Amino acid sequence: MKADLLTMGTALMAAVVATGPGRNGSRLLRPAIDSISLEPTSDARGASGVAVLTRSPSPFGMSLTPDGHLRYDVHLHVSGLPADPRVYDGATAYVAWATVPDLSLARRLGPVAADGSSSGEVDWNKFIVLVTAEKTSVQPGTKPGAKPGAKPAAEPHWSGTILLKGVSPSTWMQRYGSHILNNGGNPQW
């Protein structure tokens, strides 16, 4: 049993230690904390993108809202989308969005320029970045799943096809609560 547990420690560490040991013998597999890989949906096979997060300018270095949310500038670079967005149900523009994990809030970051770039600001703890194909004039939409005729959300919401998506690095934060040692040795997955 001792051997099992010792093995556990070593193997668990091995499980997250990538190749190419650094000076201290460790290079941990970990998503970058300053960029989001944008993966294509089945509607945009072959497309790709990245959303780079930079600190919003602040004399303090760290830019925080009054209630402590980190303020990020998001810089998108996408490629591989059809040159003409009309293939997506008559859409006329590609638009970058941010939304929160339960999709209850959305923020229009901005249109994707011809060179594939877009940018905006996000100050949510955990968020999702999307690129959609939209009609030219993006009207405030309703939340996904809202009853027909529901009041439009105060913030504009996407209504077109989702083409690229990625989650903020903070979304990768794991839970100690799901750890095997919190579950009597019986993993809960």
Add this chain to the structure above:
Amino acid sequence: MAATPSGNAGAGARVTPGRRFGLPTWMSGFVRGVRSHAMVTAAVIVAVAGWTGAATAASQTAPPDTSHGGMAGMAGMAMGNAGPSGGHRMPPMPADIPMMPGMESLHPQGPAYVPGAGTDVASLPAGVASTPVEMKDGDTLNLDARLIRRTIKGATYAMYAFNGQYPGPLIRVHENATIYVRFTNHIDLPSSIHWHGVRLANKFDGSVGLTQDAVPPGGTFVYQVHFPDAGLYWYHPHVREDIEQNLGLFGNVVVTSPDPHYYNPANAEAVLILDDLLVDTQGIIPYGRDAADFTIMGRFGNLFLVNGEPNYHLAVHRGDVVRFFLTDASNARSYNLNFGGAPIKLVATDLSRYEHEQMVSNIVISPAQRYTAEVRFGTPGTFALTNRVQAVNNYAGEYFPEVDTLGTITVSADPTTADHAHEFTTLRANTAVTSDIDRYRKYFDKPVDHELALTVNIQGLPNSIVSFMIVDTMYFSPVEWNDGMPDMNWVSTAKEVHWIMRDVATGKEDMDINWHFTQGDVAKIRIRNDAKSMHPMGHPIHFHGQRFLVLARDGVPNPNLAWQDTELIPVGSAEDILLDASNPGTWMAHCHIAEHLEAGMHMMFTVDPAP
């Protein structure tokens, strides 16, 4: 088999192909072995980790290690409680963050240290609030560090104080004055006084082991302190800051400019030192005697103090502008300060004003940093001084809003006697600052002279803690605003956690680094905070005895410069600073999280006198 402490697995660790994030084969054996137990017992975890735990609570007679990881310490009196936990007490867990299984029997390696233990606290003199002291050129101030009794929110604590005051005396002095400070050490540890941010003569810097020997209990040292730069400074010991500074040995120095319009007109000034103390119902959570504890993240307190008081209060009139001098004296905590929504004009930081004044809605301040800000209270009512952050609950893997009320400002309906609304809304350009900085602009685009990497090496923590920490490795906040794992953080001492400043060019680390400059050199230093280490964290990096500009953060030029001595480097970031190597001597640069400093995160640089 021999138990091997393991913090970082080496390259040779086995990885089951294709199973990296699945359920590895080793786990089936583990599950078999413990299935009949409600949870894995702590005894097993301890035994497996090779964690000697209670067995190390041996001698209580040796003095604390005051060496900063290798410099000569001096003998102090011994304190500490015997017992199976070595006198340690686990910190209280925050609401909604349960203790991890097995933690109840772990504690930091080595005995605990409780300053004043064995002393009848009631017999100690009661501490009093700080008093300002105006000092003229040539004046001498006696500063006497000793144990005092403090009652905070009904609980009584033995703490430290300079001259019995919390914080220590507020020194007000004119720019270019030289004062003498006769320090007498009456606490139970060796000590010294460091004059943070002051470009003074090297031998009075207070860096024990580098510029002076520690002042032993009963000893005296006379500091000659010259103040060449107007601004806001602070003083604190440079020996076991995690204990001495945490318990109240700090004070501010306000250095005034001969320019009567150096700051904007204000109706009042308030000097605020922020601090947080970690307590439970029995008192202050004991410290590590031989090595600092809480070395992963530093000691985050749960009792917030402004100028030593849990309920700071200021009364002003409607329309008053208050100039706040702010210092973060916490061991590890960065704050996000709000003044109840009142508008804030940011005027100055460590060693100078900014090139341009600017309005901000909140102030982010990290350990050892200072900001001078003017706040206008235009409407009557109560304005809460709060720390508002998005804290992390590691158990849930989620953020939660944390609001700590540090004090209140009550604004009466009576109008101010002198309305400075116009000056308040006028943002000045400080041409004196800009023209001083102009002399350095030719160096802004020079190549990087030295590059530092900030990282950590963790070896020998119990496997249970390491396995939880690995859960943490998928994401790190750029700055940690709270301690979301205090039970594990507490157990980690300077014996297991080694924080590192690595010179990228030479591979040298910490005190093996000694950069050489000649007085008058202007050096560009890139500081990179390694996001891939086992447990990265934001580090407030402080250079002694000099001043620097932050030229760029993550490659983005800083549009509003000011002279600083401390800069917070977030996880994954690289910042370029321009060091004005103006002050001869061999100096220290280090992380100002007290526990990181104790865990090795300090280096040297030498400025040779100009020929």
